[in-house]
Amino acid sequence: MPLARTYSVALIGVTGHVVEIEADIANGLPAVIVVGLPDTALREARDRIRAAITNSREEWPQRKITVGLSPASLPKRGSWFDLAIAIGILAAAGKVPRAAAARVMFFGELGLDGRLRPVRGVLPAVARAAEEGFGKVMVAEQNAAEAALVPGVRVIAVNSLTRAADWLRGLSGPDGQPAAVEYQGGQDLPGRAGRPGRNGKLASGGGAQAAGPGTAMAPDLAELLGQSMARRAAEVCAAGGHHLSLLGPPGAGKTMLAERIPTILPRLDRAAAFEVTAVHSVAGTLPAQVPLLEDPPFLAPHHTATKAAIVGGGSGVIRPGSASLAHRGVLFLDEAPEFARDVLDALRQPLEAGEVVVARSGITTRFPARFTLVLAANPCPCARVAGPSEGCSCSPATRRRYLGRISGPLLDRVDVKIELEPVSRKELLSDRTFSESSLTVARRVARARERAAHRLQGTPWRLNGEVPGSALRRTWPPAPGSLAVLERSLDRGLITARGVVKIVRVAWTLADLAGRPRPTRDDCDAALGLWLGVRR
Amino acid sequence: MHAKDVLGRSGEQAAAEYLESCGLRILDRNWRCATGEIDIVAVDRQALVVVEVKARTGMRYGGPLEAVSRAKRARLRRLAVQWLNAHGVRFDQVRIDVVGLIYDGTGGFSVEHIRGVG
Numbered sequence: 001m002p003l004a005r006t007y008s009v010a011l012i013g014v015t016g017h018v019v020e021i022e023a024d025i026a027n028g029l030p031a032v033i034v035v036g037l038p039d040t041a042l043r044e045a046r047d048r049i050r051a052a053i054t055n056s057r058e059e060w061p062q063r064k065i066t067v068g069l070s071p072a073s074l075p076k077r078g079s080w081f082d083l084a085i086a087i088g089i090l091a092a093a094g095k096v097p098r099a100a101a102a103r104v105m106f107f108g109e110l111g112l113d114g115r116l117r118p119v120r121g122v123l124p125a126v127a128r129a130a131e132e133g134f135g136k137v138m139v140a141e142q143n144a145a146e147a148a149l150v151p152g153v154r155v156i157a158v159n160s161l162t163r164a165a166d167w168l169r170g171l172s173g174p175d176g177q178p179a180a181v182e183y184q185g186g187q188d189l190p191g192r193a194g195r196p197g198r199n200g201k202l203a204s205g206g207g208a209q210a211a212g213p214g215t216a217m218a219p220d221l222a223e224l225l226g227q228s229m230a231r232r233a234a235e236v237c238a239a240g241g242h243h244l245s246l247l248g249p250p251g252a253g254k255t256m257l258a259e260r261i262p263t264i265l266p267r268l269d270r271a272a273a274f275e276v277t278a279v280h281s282v283a284g285t286l287p288a289q290v291p292l293l294e295d296p297p298f299l300a301p302h303h304t305a306t307k308a309a310i311v312g313g314g315s316g317v318i319r320p321g322s323a324s325l326a327h328r329g330v331l332f333l334d335e336a337p338e339f340a341r342d343v344l345d346a347l348r349q350p351l352e353a354g355e356v357v358v359a360r361s362g363i364t365t366r367f368p369a370r371f372t373l374v375l376a377a378n379p380c381p382c383a384r385v386a387g388p389s390e391g392c393s394c395s396p397a398t399r400r401r402y403l404g405r406i407s408g409p410l411l412d413r414v415d416v417k418i419e420l421e422p423v424s425r426k427e428l429l430s431d432r433t434f435s436e437s438s439l440t441v442a443r444r445v446a447r448a449r450e451r452a453a454h455r456l457q458g459t460p461w462r463l464n465g466e467v468p469g470s471a472l473r474r475t476w477p478p479a480p481g482s483l484a485v486l487e488r489s490l491d492r493g494l495i496t497a498r499g500v501v502k503i504v505r506v507a508w509t510l511a512d513l514a515g516r517p518r519p520t521r522d523d524c525d526a527a528l529g530l531w532l533g534v535r536r
Numbered sequence: 537m538h539a540k541d542v543l544g545r546s547g548e549q550a551a552a553e554y555l556e557s558c559g560l561r562i563l564d565r566n567w568r569c570a571t572g573e574i575d576i577v578a579v580d581r582q583a584l585v586v587v588e589v590k591a592r593t594g595m596r597y598g599g600p601l602e603a604v605s606r607a608k609r610a611r612l613r614r615l616a617v618q619w620l621n622a623h624g625v626r627f628d629q630v631r632i633d634v635v636g637l638i639y640d641g642t643g644g645f646s647v648e649h650i651r652g653v654g
Contacts (some may be wrong), residue, residue, distance in 0.1 A: 028650060
């Protein structure tokens, strides 16, 4: 029976699903039929694959070819399955051994000339293949480093369909070299044995440029003049994964501060780095030289961004948005009141759940989105320096309206709210050597995070900002009597019940930073101060 | 006569011989009407078979079988009806077959016969 099977993975968000590709060659007029919920790009695959096969000097079967992709209910998109289909057809025609073809997972797009092109989302797909017990994956050479991140998988990197077929036949390439380069997953690839330093930083939308400490361009917290309160707030937020809102006149250093938060965050651990890399792999924003993103991402979308750009979406292929790309990092919304209101409110759900759920008619997609939100806003639309001799002519009503664009429910989810004063002349001209560098602050942040992680051992949470209120009340209450002021504020309606939980979380972070075993009354009061923050 | 017509003619002859060797009875050849031409009309047991013959000297422009497009198959179906009407006969089944021939360079053809294509 001229039927062959190959396997690949379809990605829904960052979740992989194994897809079985069957190729059947039957008597009939030459035709290719692709069944199993393919989209337009996948249906076009038959023309692409045909050209690739003939241009690879393989014989195109002059028969009726039926390609079935199952499970048929799963939407399958794009050029991702080209290699798997082409190998399936060659195997069905008896040109490559069927048994060998069924033991390898294939990921790759074919060029008309038979070249194998890289695809997006290889890391989550290969991880899925490994979970399903597939020991071997075949990918394009450009995807090899990414695929080899997955431990226990043999990565077969080829650059063309010819090489792929030769490898399956057990032949060497036409030049006598091995047909494929093989890597053992989980072990470092040649060329990236040395740690690449902090060069995997991601930036977008006019944010900090990709450069780490040690290079001349590296942003450092020491460059921020004055603003001791704001620095402290940034430190607290970095240590506990709390959300931050910065309100202040232009030039006070809001953007500067926000861009420097990644420099005081610790590097991602392996599990987090995998999550972040998987999202960026699907989005196609992975830097070519850096297979694993180990630095917390920093995303600064422009305020004209749409809801789909922030939380993810799109018709057909659902792409992760900035909120997911900032997973385990910082999402910075500069000029927050200028963002469309529905865009800001769309962030409420990921802020609570730590993931984005995008529902479309065909499919519901989930992306991780556990980011630290940093909002920055001017106090009024005219944005003239407000001070003792202010040139601002905005009426109180105008100001209220402007800041009112950031909805109450969103602000209720921001743990730390800071008002920045304009930098005074004295601070501007003071000696910089006394301001702390990112490195110093990063050490304190790392220690506080360690303390929290130690306490949270055996739970799914790693940061104070992630602990749910119920667990906080049950397992980690602050010192007795320290909540007096909080309770009074709650009674007076100054804060919400959610607010209390958030304040206690921040209090824990303050205690962790100070090295205290549990939050004291001072910590709770300070946390309340950070929470109320902006005078409104 | 052009070279392609010579090839076509000899291809049709080879196809007819092949079909007869398979037990089909040839009723008509190169039957023309306003709609087009049927290369071979044959009978296979109870079925009327309308056969399209495609001959090629090589695979440079794709195989002979690929050249039978959807439109061509539709026309063959219409031609089959017209042939039946013109001859006033009835069959239980009507079938469209394609015979693809590739010239082997020594006066012979390699033959491929696909039954029931449309």
